[in-house]
Amino acid sequence: MDTLLKVTRENNKITGTLVDTDRLNATIATGVKEQLNKNFDDSEICFTLNLQNIKFIDSTGIGVLISALKTARQHNGEFYLTNVNKEVMDLLALMKLDKVFDFK
Structure with missing residues (x-):
């Protein structure tokens, strides 16, 4: 599987950026979900997903974000979105998911 998520880690703070795509859709959703969830193996992780490159997101992509948020909460962690483009926002x-997710 290609790396879809470039991750930088500093202690329990992780920033991930989707690379080589401008879409978070069904085509890449499974891979992105697996890569996101691997980062919550430890508890109390603060993960920020940088969406600066993403111009389009479909329902499967939304499901990936919700899954990451749920996984973070199950591990007493935090999940943030940052640099969200206007169309995605x-x-x-x-x-009504702007009330569910936290943004940086």
Whole structure:
């Protein structure tokens, strides 16, 4: 599997950036979900997902974000989104998910 998520780690703070794509959709969702969830093996991880490159997200991609948030909470961690493009933020707001996710 290609690396879809570039990760930098400093103690329990992790920043991940989706690379080589401008879409978070069904085509890459399974791989991204696996790579995100691997980072929550330890408890109390603070993970920030940088979406600066993402211009399109579908329902499967939304499911990946919700899954990561749920996994983080199960491990007493935190999950943030950052650098969310306007179109993606508009979709999150339409689905009322702007009230569910935390943003940096």
